Amino acid sequence: MSEILSSMVTRVFADHCSDAVALRAEEGEWPEALWRTSEEAGLPLALIETGEHSLGVPVEDAFQIVRLAGKFAVPVPLPETMLANWLLTRSGLEPQSGPLVAVANPALRTDESGTRLTGEIPSVPWGRRAGVVACFERSGMLHVAYLGRDGFSVREGTNIAREPRDRLVFDVDLNRTAVAPLPAGVDGIRLRAAGAALRCSQIAGALESITAMTIDYTGQRVQFGRPISKFQAVQQNLAVLAGQAAAASSAADMAAEAFAEGIRLCAIAAAKTFAGEAAGVAAGIAHQMHGAMGFSREYALHFRTKRLWSWREEYGNETEWSTWLGEGLASRGADQLWAEITAI
Amino acid sequence: MTASFDISFPAVPVSPEADTLRLEVRAFLREWLRDREPIKKAESWNGFDPAFSRAIGARGWIGMRWPKEYGGHGRSALERYVVIEEMLAAGAPVAAHWFADRQSGPALLRYGTEAQRREILPRIARGECYFAVGMSEPDSGSDLASVRTRAVDTADGFVVNGTKLWTSFAHHAHYMILFCKTESGEDRHGGTSQFLVDLATPGIEIRPILMLTGEHHFNEVVLRDVHLPKDALLGKRGDGWNQVMSELSFERSGPERFLSSFTVLVELLRELGPRPDARSTLAIGRIAARMAVLRRMSHSVAGMLEASKDPALQAAIVKDLGAVLEQEIPEIARLLVNVQPDPDSLNGLSAALAYTIQHAPSFSIRGGTREILRGIIARGLGLR
Incomplete structure (x- = not known):
């Protein structure tokens, strides 16, 4: 990632995502300054590779922005909006301002005329605030439409980090909106995987952050007359933590x-x-290394760990994706296993 | 936040040469290993077969990165990576040339005399000359700096006394690279040097140390008044510690650090068939996921070696995570399929499990124990 982009994004998040902002977001306050500054910097458009709306940022760099969003635990749907704008422009539609979320769930159905879209979708990120980009099947083909805030009702819910995860009940008249076919090579499972890829980067960013916080804390916390990071038992734990963070970063x-x-x-x-x-x-x-301190609402560790416990479930947890992977590997058989692994 | 945390594993650029080479190696191994039993494949890099080493030497797959004038092939670290991971995944018997190709050859190339390089490196590259690693001693394992074997100056060279232990395949090797004391003094890490030792030198006795399986890999190498010529000194006198540490970076990051149980995984999948139950499907996917990420990291370390960066910290992380995976694979497999581990079984999984279960504890000991590696990572984090 270019130094300029990285320091610009870091500054936006560092300036507008203090612990106080994060706490108020948990209580339901929308961090308008954080969102506005991110939007002024063009971040919601970062995944758009080409065309007039593109920031001209390589995909890998766009994912680095997402990683920074995870590192700072930004309480806005920036990754979701990036993906929704990517999907709109790939489908030949216009990107939209404001927070967005793409919804691709087979529970969204059109009626026989193909003009009325209904369905009930749980756990939509920021469903109460984001403009909705819906994907659905019509006449045997996948389509996408920008619904904005119209055509659905909201039952509010959150994940354990208190990020909005709302249940949306759709009843949309598609005559009133532009509908485009999904581009070739994009389908329901690929959109879910795209969401999973974003969560991988957010997880990697949060792990980077909690590793640094834990190294810091154990270097300052004195027990038995010395900083606890001088104890071998603590060092061995920190080494495992760093190994997991580095490996998750590679996975991202x-x-x-x-x-x-x-x-x-x-x-x-x-x-x-x-x-x-x-x-x-x-x-x-x-948490083990932070002791009771990690449980304090005033200490910032939990903004990351609660997100980690949520994000690992969202867009498919370990069971969902390893089962998907395992099914493919098993069907191709033992003698193809290595060739398949090297093709991952 | 004051602590910084950045242990990066840079992405490796795509290499069409490496992709072509991979298919070539894969095709060769398919033929060569056609009748190799799963329990033999499970030996991983402990399978010893000079005929195999000569065959791949003839194909240019040993000493791949070394210059051509020393019998090498001037290829990249990434191409070498492809060759060794294909061999390990296939269960090829690589042990004869393994240590020479991985660490002793590179050490000779770096520190040997011109005559030693010209004489020995081409023989290694042909798969004809094998090396043992003389590091551990009866009272020095993880604390390598405490070695007691000592080389003392004489008029025309050195005389060595001491004992090396756990020396893999010394009974088949032509040379050993010896790590020992050369100076006296207080400096714990100073005062050591490395020597090239011809194992046919008088005064060297090689005694077998049988493993718990009854196999003979390990040896005790006793050196009694062994006279070495002056040019046996490898590298700088007194600099042995740094030389050994850089050798260990090569030793710690390769695919041998996550593929030791791969045959068990292959045989497990064979037993499970094309449509395993949900629990087994999940387990296969989970292991493959971890292997894919470790492969990426290990490959990245090869890329760092190619770019002449020091990957000591990254190598320690790969080995630590890799050993956990290698040790989990047999534990997962045994609970998914109802077979008894039995070395004489005709069932591939049963036999491979028998081998791997008995060797798995070594995965987090050899080449740096788990505790030592985590200590290295902690130091990399600035904690020690």
Whole structure:
């Protein structure tokens, strides 16, 4: 990632995502300054590779922005909006301002005339605030439409980090909106994988952050007359934490590359499986090393760990993706196993 | 936030040469290993077969990175990576040339005399000359700096006394690279040097140390008044510690650090068939996911070696995570299929499990114990 982009994004998040902002977001306040500054910097358009709306940022760099969003635990749907704008422009539609979320779920159905879209979708990120980009099947083909805020009702819910995850009940008249076919090479599972790839980068960013926080904390916390990071038992734990963070970072790179290569499913399946597992292991160690302090609402660790415990589930957890991967490997058989692994 | 945390594993650029080479190696191995039993494949890099080493030497797959004038092939670290991971995944018997190709040859190339390089490196590359690694001693394992074997100056060279232990395949090797004391003094890491030792030198006795399986890999190498010529000194006198540490970076990051149980995984999948139950499907996918990420990291380390960067920290992370995976694979497999581990079984999984279960504890000991590696990572984090 270019130094300029990285420091610009870091500054936006560092300036507008203090612990106080994060706490108020947990209570339901929308961090308008953070969102506005991100939008002024063009970040919601970062995944658009070409055309008039493109920022001209390589896909890998766009995923680095997502990683920074994870590192700072930004309480806005920036990754979701990036993906929704990518999907709109890839489908020949206009990108939209404001927060967005793409919804691709087979529960969304059109009626026989193909003009009325209905369905009930749980756990939509920022469903109460984001403009909705809906994907659905019509006459045997996948389509996409920008619905904005019309045509659905919202039952509010959150994940454990108190990020909005709302249940949306759709009843949309498609005559009133532009509908386009999904581009070739994009389908329901690939959109889910794209979401999983974004979560991998967010997880990698959060792990980077909690590792640094834990190294810091154990270097300052004095017990038995010395900083606890001088104890071998603590050092061994920190080494495992750092190993998990470094490996999850590699997994996130793998997922970002796979997205750029046309959303290669097997690489994203492997990456999300790995990152999800690392998230749990690392969050556990970070808390163990922080002792009671990690449980304090005033101390920032929980903004990351609660997100890690949520993000590892979202867009498919380890069971979903490793089962998908395992089915493919088993069907191709023992003697193809290595060739398949090297092709991931 | 004051602590910084950045242990990067840079992406490796795509290499069409490496992709072509991979298919070539794969085709060769398919033929050569056609009748190799799963329990033999499970030996991984402990399978010893000079005929195999000569065959791949003839194809240019040993000493791949070394210059042509020393019998090498001037290829990249990434091409070498492809060759060794294909061999390990296929269960090829690589042990004869393994240590020479991985670490002793590179050490000779770096520190040997011109005559030693010209004489020995081409023989290694042909798969004819084998090396043992003389590091551990009866009282020095993880604490390598405490070695007691000592080389003392004489008029025309050195005389060595001491004992090396756990020396893999010394009974088949032509040379050993010896790590020992040369100076006295207080400096714990100083005062050591490395020597090239011809194992046919008088005064060297090689005694077998049988493993818990009854196999003979390990040896005790006793050196009694062994006279070495002046040019046996490898590298700088007193600089042995740094030389050994850089050798260990090569030793710690390769695909041998996550593929030791691969035959068990292959045989497990064979037993499970094309449509395993949900629990087994999940387990296969989960192992493959972890292997894919570790492969990427290990490959990245090869890329760092190629770019002449020091990957000591990254190598320690790969080995630590790799050993955990290698040790979990047999534990997962045994609970998914109802077979008894039995070395004499005709069932591939049963036999491979028998081998791997008995060797798995070594995965987090050899080449740096788990505790030592985590200590290295902690130091990399600035904690020690």
